[in-house]
Amino acid sequence: MQLSDLVFYALAAFTIIAALGVVALPNIVHSALCLVLTFIGVAGIYFYLGADFIGLIQILAYAGAISVLMIFAVMLLLSRDVSESNPSHKKGKYLAALFSGLFAFLLALSIYSTSWDLTEGAEIVDSIGKIAYMLMGDYVIAFEAAAILLLAAVIGAVILARGEEKR
Amino acid sequence: MLSLLLPEIITASLGVLVILLAVILPGKGEKTVQTLTVAGLVAVLFLAVKIGVDKEVLFNGIYIIDAYAGFFKILFLTGAILVILSSANYVKNFSGRISEFYGFMLFAVLGMMIMAGAGDLLTLYIALELMTISFYILVAYVLNRETSKEAGLKYLILGALSSGILLFGISLVYALTGTTVLSEIGSRLTLEPALISAVILILAGFGFKIALIPFHMWTPDIYEGAPINVTAFLAVASKAAGLAAMVRVFISSFQLGFFDWQLILALLAALTMIIGNLVALVQSNIKRLLAYSSIAQAGYLAVGLVAANEYGLKGILFYSMVYVFANLGAFAVAVQVENDTGSNEIKDFGELGKRSPFLAAVMTVCLLSLAGIPPLAGFVGKFYLFSGAVEAGYVWLAFIGLLMSMISVYYYLNVVKVMYIGKSPKETFPAIEPSARLALWICLLLTVFLGIYPYPLTLWTGNAVKLFLG
Numbered sequence: 190m191q192l193s194d195l196v197f198y199a200l201a202a203f204t205i206i207a208a209l210g211v212v213a214l215p216n217i218v219h220s221a222l223c224l225v226l227t228f229i230g231v232a233g234i235y236f237y238l239g240a241d242f243i244g245l246i247q248i249l250a251y252a253g254a255i256s257v258l259m260i261f262a263v264m265l266l267l268s269r270d271v272s273e274s275n276p277s278h279k280k281g282k283y284l285a286a287l288f289s290g291l292f293a294f295l296l297a298l299s300i301y302s303t304s305w306d307l308t309e310g311a312e313i314v315d316s317i318g319k320i321a322y323m324l325m326g327d328y329v330i331a332f333e334a335a336a337i338l339l340l341a342a343v344i345g346a347v348i349l350a351r352g353e354e355k356r
Numbered sequence: 357m358l359s360l361l362l363p364e365i366i367t368a369s370l371g372v373l374v375i376l377l378a379v380i381l382p383g384k385g386e387k388t389v390q391t392l393t394v395a396g397l398v399a400v401l402f403l404a405v406k407i408g409v410d411k412e413v414l415f416n417g418i419y420i421i422d423a424y425a426g427f428f429k430i431l432f433l434t435g436a437i438l439v440i441l442s443s444a445n446y447v448k449n450f451s452g453r454i455s456e457f458y459g460f461m462l463f464a465v466l467g468m469m470i471m472a473g474a475g476d477l478l479t480l481y482i483a484l485e486l487m488t489i490s491f492y493i494l495v496a497y498v499l500n501r502e503t504s505k506e507a508g509l510k511y512l513i514l515g516a517l518s519s520g521i522l523l524f525g526i527s528l529v530y531a532l533t534g535t536t537v538l539s540e541i542g543s544r545l546t547l548e549p550a551l552i553s554a555v556i557l558i559l560a561g562f563g564f565k566i567a568l569i570p571f572h573m574w575t576p577d578i579y580e581g582a583p584i585n586v587t588a589f590l591a592v593a594s595k596a597a598g599l600a601a602m603v604r605v606f607i608s609s610f611q612l613g614f615f616d617w618q619l620i621l622a623l624l625a626a627l628t629m630i631i632g633n634l635v636a637l638v639q640s641n642i643k644r645l646l647a648y649s650s651i652a653q654a655g656y657l658a659v660g661l662v663a664a665n666e667y668g669l670k671g672i673l674f675y676s677m678v679y680v681f682a683n684l685g686a687f688a689v690a691v692q693v694e695n696d697t698g699s700n701e702i703k704d705f706g707e708l709g710k711r712s713p714f715l716a717a718v719m720t721v722c723l724l725s726l727a728g729i730p731p732l733a734g735f736v737g738k739f740y741l742f743s744g745a746v747e748a749g750y751v752w753l754a755f756i757g758l759l760m761s762m763i764s765v766y767y768y769l770n771v772v773k774v775m776y777i778g779k780s781p782k783e784t785f786p787a788i789e790p791s792a793r794l795a796l797w798i799c800l801l802l803t804v805f806l807g808i809y810p811y812p813l814t815l816w817t818g819n820a821v822k823l824f825l826g
Contacts, residue, residue: 296553303550305531327415330364331479334470337368338486341463344375345493348453349508353499 204230217275221260228252242316360421363404364469370396371462378455386454393458394440401433417537420475427820428472428600435593435680436465442688442795443585445695450497464490468597477526477536480601488515495582507581514574522561528554541609555617565598566654569628579647584694588687591650596676607824622662622753628655629760636767642690643700660741668744673817675737678806685722685799689715696786706778712785716775718800723768725803728761733806
């Protein structure tokens with residue numbers, strides 16, 4: 190094992206523990222803060238893989254903007270005692286853990302027993318330029334569809350949040 | 357190249373225009389928006405028919421315009437037009453946000469059209485999300501009804517889960533091959549354990565979208581809770597879109613005989629046909645009945661993909677098209693009944709045969725077509741699907757399909773029985789608006805016509821699947 194592998198395992202462990210915290214912590218504000226840590230861990234993995242632009246965007250958009258919004262929403266909407274605001278379901282908790290554990294085990298087994306065709310990727314010099322060319326070139330339809338998707342989501346969120354008009 | 361993309365571009369612009377009109381004319385001008393939407397969709401439909409190219413590959417294989425994509429685009433557009441026409445009066449339930457409703461319909465259609473043409477997993481995924489996010493909103497559109505809100509939330513959670521599963525499968529395929537372009541995946545795949553996981557995850561992801569058992573649990577609640585015209589569109593068009601993408605991914609990327617995904621799909625299809633039909637037997641709500649019937653229909657359609665030969669694939673396209681007319685016809689009648697009584701219970705169809713002979717006739721013909729009774733169109737479709745399965749050596753699957761079709765006749769005829777023998781406190785039925793009458797006539801005539809004279813559709817579907825058969 191090389192030092193760079195160690196970095197990866199550290200980042201992965203950090204991300205997974207933070208993600209477990211999101212699910213398991215009883216206080217929803219703590220869960221939201223753990224989510225920030227998860228996003229930062231994922232961003233770290235992007236940096237580790239040399240995708241610096243995506244890593245930066247991950248920190249800016251997810252760890253920055255989205256999580257702040259989420260915590261705002263939690264604070265505004267929370268009316269009960271905050272320490273018990275993210276209750277875990279007693280019923281079926283162990284069954285769910287069993288099945289998801291089994292699923293994860295099978296998936297990990299299939300991934301470990303595969304011989305991956307790993308090649309050392311060339312150092313990417315201009316990743317922003319490459320992404321720009323792809324978004325505006327071959328992937329332009331997906332790019333435009335994503336734009337419409339966001340428009341639909343924003344308008345939909347407004348309509349659903351506004352609720353039935355009282356007359 | 358741009359002229360080939362015109363249907364998509366016009367649909368997108370129309371959607372944005374409709375949303376803009378909703379802002380400029382708040383709370384009024386709904387009739388204008390409705391007329392504009394239908395006119396625009398009809399124009400796009402003609403355009404899609406006119407673009408009769410054999411095969412044009414754009415952006416290095418990422419977007420494909422061929423007879424197959426064209427067929428499904430025409431199907432989605434027809435479905436959307438029929439839904440809008442048949443529920444012109446029903447939309448009053450969406451007071452204050454009627455124009456936006458048409459905008460979301462257009463965005464959903466756009467997502468479906470891109471799904472049918474996507475030759476790349478990433479584009480496919482984004483198109484799928486565009487469609488499902490539009491549907492999340494549409495399902496929760498009757499904001500003063502608890503069931504609709506609940507359905508919206510359930511669909512959001514389960515839809516996000518299924519998208520995650522699909523995306524996980526896609527990421528494994530990308531890790532194995534280094535590409536997301538479907539035509540290149542096929543040549544770069546090697547049989548690895550991770551590939552099996554990937555195929556199963558992708559199968560499960562698509563299974564959610566087309567409601568195969570055991571990935572169907574969202575269907576009944578959401579079909580029941582959603583506004584009925586959204587349910588109709590969801591049952592017909594979103595299912596067809598999922599199937600269109602699924603067939604293209606599986607046939608062009610995961611070669612046959614490579615590893616036996618067909619057997620897994622065959623088991624799912626058998627389970628879907630059996631449970632879908634058996635549970636439909638005990639339903640008393642027309643939306644739930646049609647929900648379980650649509651689960652069963654997804655099972656029949658999956659049989660065609662299991663067979664993966666000329667008859668099977670042709671059967672999928674043929675059956676999807678006749679399913680549009682039969683199912684939308686049945687839903688259009690249910691919309692009229694809900695306009696009248698405000699309920700979806702089957703007993704409210706009582707004496708419809710006397711109160712409105714036309715509606716009862718349309719309902720009867722559509723249900724019999726769904727059951728696959730000759731000489732209606734559904735029979736021809738099922739004939740192709742099951743012949744394909746027999747030809748591919750899946751005789752047992754064809755047998756289950758036939759048996760379950762026979763069982764399904766019972767619950768379809770039960771509705772017919774209520775309409776002609778049942779009792780109703782009411783004597784009359786309110787007049788049907790002209791646009792709904794038009795939609796009902798289209799569904800009725802095409803269901804009968806394609807059953808008696810299926811040749812044009814057979815020719816067209818045969819042409820559309822030619823490129824998959826080498």
